[in-house]
Amino acid sequence: MEVILKEDVNKLGHRGDVVKVADGYGRNYLLPGKLAIEATAANKAVIEQMKGSAIRKSAKEKTEAEGLSTQLNEIELVFERKVGEHEHLFGSVTSGDIAHQLEEKGFKIDRRKISLEEPLKTIGEYHVPVKLHREVTSHIKVTVKGDQPEAETVAAE
Known part of the structure; x- marks a missing residue:
């Protein structure tokens, strides 16, 4: 099963990555936990737009994380x-x-x-x-x- 990650997942990938995972892992953990969405043609088009905003969001989160650190x-x-x-x-x-x-x-x-x-x-x-x-x-x-x-x-x- 191919999924698009909505959040960073340890040992799997970063936000916006398209990764191949076992069906059970995707259905039982990633999708219900809102950590990923299924990689369909429509979602892949949407993810390209999301990548641009994800870069900006990641930079903002990094500065917030440094302050919290x-x-x-x-x-x-x-x-x-x-x-x-x-x-x-x-x-x-x-x-x-x-x-x-x-x-x-x-x-x-x-x-x-x-x-x-x-x-x-x-x-x-x-x-x-x-x-x-x-x-x-x-x-x-x-x-x-x-x-x-x-x-x-x-x-x-």
Whole structure:
């Protein structure tokens, strides 16, 4: 199945590209998610007009992403989770958790743009990359702390 991408899709292509994908991937993910449209003759004619506006839109998005990137580089998020032996967390910190806490601070960022290889499962300080635009990547400082109040009170005495 051939589709025309309406948005950038990781490991597939950029907005405006005509790509060949498996039927199920196109029907079940790309089309319902409004990430692509079916590549018919009429849509291919429309896409040529869309490419010109996409270039202008991409330039505008890049400048907005650069501004947002400078704001995000200064943000530090702190998560408290229950901790087991060897500072291993019972509940991990996922990209959804990071996106939720960013939204509480006033930044609307899709969790899919947060490039977390795997959920954070140990205590520590991490620098998590956020891909705001294909050419702009920001880094957020994420600190994961243990939730052990009795250990802290013993250490404080």
